[in-house]
Amino acid sequence: MTVELGFGVLVLTLIVTLYGVVAAIIGVSRKDQRWIDSARYASLLIFPLLTLVVIAILYLIVTGHYEVAYVYSVSSNATPLYLKLTALWGGQAGSLIFWSWLMSAFTSAVMLRKWNRDREFLPWVIVVTLVTLVFFLVMSIFFENPFNRFWATPMGDRIEAMFPPAGSDLLLPADGRGLNPLLRHPGMIIHPPMLYLGFVSFVIPFAFAIAALITGRTDDRWIRITRRWTLVAWLFLTIGLVLGMRWAYDVLGWGGYWGWDPVEIAALMPWLTGTALLHSVMIQEKRGMFKQWNMLLVILTYDLVIYGTFLTRSGVLSSVHAFAQSAIGPLFFAFISLTLIVSIWLLLLRWKSLRSEGQLQSLLSRETLFLVNNLLFLGLFIECFWGVNFPLLSELVTGQKVTFGPAWYIRATGPLWGGLLLLMGIAPLSAWQISTYKTLGKAFWKPFIFSLLAVAAALALKVREAGALIGFWLVALAFAVTLYEYWRGIRARHNSTGENWLKSIWHLTGKNRRRYGGYIIHLGVILMAIGVIGIEAFQTQTQGALTPGQSLELGDYSVKYQSLAEWDTRDGKNITRAVMEVSKNGRVLQEVYPRRDYYYDSQQPMTIPGLRSTMVDDIYVILVDWEPISSRQATFKVFHNPLVNWLWVGTIVLILGSIIAVWPSTEREPAK
Amino acid sequence: MTQPSPIEPLEIESKSSAPTAVFVFVGVILLAFLGFLYMGLQRSQQGPVKVGDPMPPIVLTTFDGDPIDTSAEKGKVVLVNFWASWCKPCESEAAALQEAWEYYQPGGQVLFIGVDYVDTEPEALESLEKYSITYPNGPDLGTKISQMFRITGVPETFIIDRDGNLAYIQIGPFGSTDQIKSLIDPLLQ
Amino acid sequence: MAKKAFVFVLLAVTFFANLQTAAVFAQEKTPVTDDDVNEVARQLYCPVCENISLDVCPTQACEQWRSLIREKLEAGWTTEQINSYFATQYGDRVLAEPPKKGINWLVYILPPAMIIAGAVLLARTITRLRAPKKNIASVSRTADTSGDKYLTRVEEELKKRKG
Structure with missing residues (x-):
């Protein structure tokens, strides 16, 4: 019953969505406000409808309806309730519904805003968001239906279908297969929703951009409306990426957090263009320049969101020998082609009305530096895009697939990341329009000397790698400049108003959230960079087979193997866990417990490291292998990951900064 | 990105679209990208080889160093078995395959070829010895043969009829010698 | 007692025999540690899994490949030899x-070329937009948001303080 009901509502949602698209177009062509209002109501109806669908799926999961193929594949009787709820996005079909649901929530939020000043945008925003929704709903209904059930045909085959094939009976498995154990981690539970939130909120700026192109209202109004959306999208995407990194660090057991895997890069690419966009819209807002460029970035970001989903879900990227046929590939291809061709064509039609109003007056002005920033982000995007897509090309041309490992990406993107850090250390000091070497130099010398001191300190600490030294120098420079800028503002406010220092900080940030929130985001990124440099430049590792009492030595650290135990748990897994004692220079610090969990239901092992984590370094121990208990020998791998904790700390600072920058300001933008 | 020439006045003209050159340039890039994507998609969508398809000849060098080329063995029924020493299910069918080979070898009408898919040679030889496999076996260098057959995993066995067309695909291990015989015998008539 | 002595002799014999073989091996093989193996394995990818480097891949197949690397290293192969063998x-x-051959050269050439092209385009755009043209300068909007007004005030404040 729930199955039919849920599917019925899903189909109804598609009909309502299609109606919304048609009504909006009729409304525009007949210049009839009633049709447009009707389209708007239709858009508002989608969210409650999809909520019903989501509730239906959750109900099926929680009550254990394993005749539903999706429920069978992501849940089991032993699954705890919270994992049953998050199993909504634990598989393909469910996560597509979840995507649509979030998308509809954002659409509703946009529809509920005041449209008085932007009436002409409304129908086109409806069309773009709803067409995107139609695409995902069609995919859910016709290709990845979460309500498909198992049927036994008279021939004895098992078939997955929504409606019973002739003469077949419903199959009722007593238990499900359970969620993929790799996904049973807090990081992995919040990671997909964050990424999806980032993805869907990038649809909104795209919708406004397209509306601006169609209506010809190509001033910066669309940017002002959507800048907060863009920042929210960027924030969610960032959180999603970092959670994915944390998950990899905690669960995948290879000592790092980022493997330059195509799946990771697929999510990074829209982040790169989105970050470029966040910066370049400021040029348009302040100086009315580079409108064409911003449009291009919005279109690119939107289509990269779709393309990334396509790459990771259609099986195009999977290895040579997985010729799994996925029905959603062609649909994705059609949708990407449609959106790319239409939006680029619109952009070219409006090309000249999107010309720059202002002009560049100084080579060191902030707008010039923002352009360089965009060049670097686009460069990063090109390297990543090429690295992900070249294996496909190579396979087509030579029949051989190739792999791009971390070494290639680090070499290709390292200088560009460095360049961005350098810009972060210069741009905040430059002014809009006019900036000279003299003014810049005057502001620059103090932070510059600080950064040199930092390099000297690193040298004193016996850091010799050139890459790491350059990295630390750039980090110190950007850090000093950002703090110096903040300090200048605080001091000026303190001196002019006579407030106490804390109040000055508070008011300065509050009065200019975007600017100072942005600086806090920069500080977060700088802290993250410390972590990245730490692990990239200084990670060391060693491996060896030990008997109890023996140790592995790594630098100043010694990791002693104490004991090993193995047992079954009640929730259907087998745990092998070692007790290891970490000591530094002979002083015992603490015990860590590397484990290997084996899940009986999915026959999947999971390597969980034993971790000692401080702000200085992490000791990360993996249980690689062990002999039967009798011989008591086991193989361990120990990683020394310096500074990696700064990555997570930096992320928290970044989130704080973003929240400050996004927070609705009491000072409204000046009415024109 | 072409910027308007600075001498032009900034009034909005009636015609606001980009110059034709820009249209052409962007169009070519866009189409090239979409075309590439289409071909990649087509490749990933082509699915497994189908029964009845003509199969290309198999060229491989056995572990003993003998070259094998099925194009020189026209008119024979060919059984190609993909396996690996790290593959547990492969072990369960090894004896059945060897028994079937011993049954057909004297007739000279059937050729068995073992293709060792991404494996390490010492372990592969060990496992050939363990099951006393005598039909020709060789490594799949650069995974060329397995890509040609678009295998989905190991073990997987392809039976090719006298005309060189694919007659049967066995995904997973064979159950018994009789099963193999029941598949090959009809092809010999 | 006699039995014990016999066991001892046997042990001693096997011990020396082992020592001898060990000595023979030492001549042919260089000692290879797990770290040496991982060093090479890190640069290689598992042929049957997706995007997992060989040093961290937990499957049995990968274990075989690691021991293959060990054998090759013991036989004195260099990393390059092992890579090309794989x-x-x-x-x-x-x-x-x-590998740097054929169409793969595009990997190493195209992205830097595109970035350089982008830089050239950027430089040209900047120089063109910097061309002096006073009539248009008046059209250009001056920075007018409250934020920048505030910044100007801050800057003025700073100047005052210094002056």
């Missing part, structure tokens, strides 16, 4: 980077 055996995709 590439011919299992295809180019096991290498952490496409």
Whole structure:
């Protein structure tokens, strides 16, 4: 019953969505406000409808309806309730519904805003968001239906279908297969929703951009409306990426957090263009320049969101020998082609009305530096895009697939990341329009000397790698400049108003959230960079087979193997866990417990490291292998990951900064 | 990105679209990208080889160093078995395959070829010895043969009829010698 | 007692025999540690899994490949030799980077070329937009948001303080 009901509502949602698209177009062509209002109501109806669908799926999961193929594949009787709820996005079909649901929530939020000043945008925003929704709903209904059930045909085959094939009976498995154990981690539970939130909120700026192109209202109004959306999208995407990194660090057991895997890069690419966009819209807002460029970035970001989903879900990227046929590939291809061709064509039609109003007056002005920033982000995007897509090309041309490992990406993107850090250390000091070497130099010398001191300190600490030294120098420079800028503002406010220092900080940030929130985001990124440099430049590792009492030595650290135990748990897994004692220079610090969990239901092992984590370094121990208990020998791998904790700390600072920058300001933008 | 020439006045003209050159340039890039994507998609969508398809000849060098080329063995029924020493299910069918080979070898009408898919040679030889496999076996260098057959995993066995067309695909291990015989015998008539 | 002595002799014999073989091995083989193996394995990818480098891959197949690397290292092979052996055996995709040949050159040339082209385009745009043209300067909007007004005030404040 729930199955039919849920599917019925899903189909109804598609009909309502299609109606919304048609009504909006009729409304525009007949210049009839009633049709447009009707389209708007239709858009508002989608969210409650999809909520019903989501509730239906959750109900099926929680009550254990394993005749539903999706429920069978992501849940089991032993699954705890919270994992049953998050199993909504634990598989393909469910996560597509979840995507649509979030998308509809954002659409509703946009529809509920005041449209008085932007009436002409409304129908086109409806069309773009709803067409995107139609695409995902069609995919859910016709290709990845979460309500498909198992049927036994008279021939004895098992078939997955929504409606019973002739003469077949419903199959009722007593238990499900359970969620993929790799996904049973807090990081992995919040990671997909964050990424999806980032993805869907990038649809909104795209919708406004397209509306601006169609209506010809190509001033910066669309940017002002959507800048907060863009920042929210960027924030969610960032959180999603970092959670994915944390998950990899905690669960995948290879000592790092980022493997330059195509799946990771697929999510990074829209982040790169989105970050470029966040910066370049400021040029348009302040100086009315580079409108064409911003449009291009919005279109690119939107289509990269779709393309990334396509790459990771259609099986195009999977290895040579997985010729799994996925029905959603062609649909994705059609949708990407449609959106790319239409939006680029619109952009070219409006090309000249999107010309720059202002002009560049100084080579060191902030707008010039923002352009360089965009060049670097686009460069990063090109390297990543090429690295992900070249294996496909190579396979087509030579029949051989190739792999791009971390070494290639680090070499290709390292200088560009460095360049961005350098810009972060210069741009905040430059002014809009006019900036000279003299003014810049005057502001620059103090932070510059600080950064040199930092390099000297690193040298004193016996850091010799050139890459790491350059990295630390750039980090110190950007850090000093950002703090110096903040300090200048605080001091000026303190001196002019006579407030106490804390109040000055508070008011300065509050009065200019975007600017100072942005600086806090920069500080977060700088802290993250410390972590990245730490692990990239200084990670060391060693491996060896030990008997109890023996140790592995790594630098100043010694990791002693104490004991090993193995047992079954009640929730259907087998745990092998070692007790290891970490000591530094002979002083015992603490015990860590590397484990290997084996899940009986999915026959999947999971390597969980034993971790000692401080702000200085992490000791990360993996249980690689062990002999039967009798011989008591086991193989361990120990990683020394310096500074990696700064990555997570930096992320928290970044989130704080973003929240400050996004927070609705009491000072409204000046009415024109 | 072409910027308007600075001498032009900034009034909005009636015609606001980009110059034709820009249209052409962007169009070519866009189409090239979409075309590439289409071909990649087509490749990933082509699915497994189908029964009845003509199969290309198999060229491989056995572990003993003998070259094998099925194009020189026209008119024979060919059984190609993909396996690996790290593959547990492969072990369960090894004896059945060897028994079937011993049954057909004297007739000279059937050729068995073992293709060792991404494996390490010492372990592969060990496992050939363990099951006393005598039909020709060789490594799949650069995974060329397995890509040609678009295998989905190991073990997987392809039976090719006298005309060189694919007659049967066995995904997973064979159950018994009789099963193999029941598949090959009809092809010999 | 006699039995014990016999056991001892046997032990001693096997011990020395072992020592001898160990000595023989030492002449042919260089000692290879797990770290040496991982050093090479890190640069290679598992041929049957997706995007997992060989040093961290937990499957049995990968274990075999690691012991293969160990054997090759013991036989005195260099990293390059092992890499090319793996590439011919299992295809180019096991290498952490496409080999520099044929179409793969595009990998190393195209992205930097595009970035340089972008830089040139950017430089041209900047110089063109910097061309002096006073009539248009008046059209250009001056920075007018409250934020920048505030900044100007801050800057003025700073100047005052210094002056």
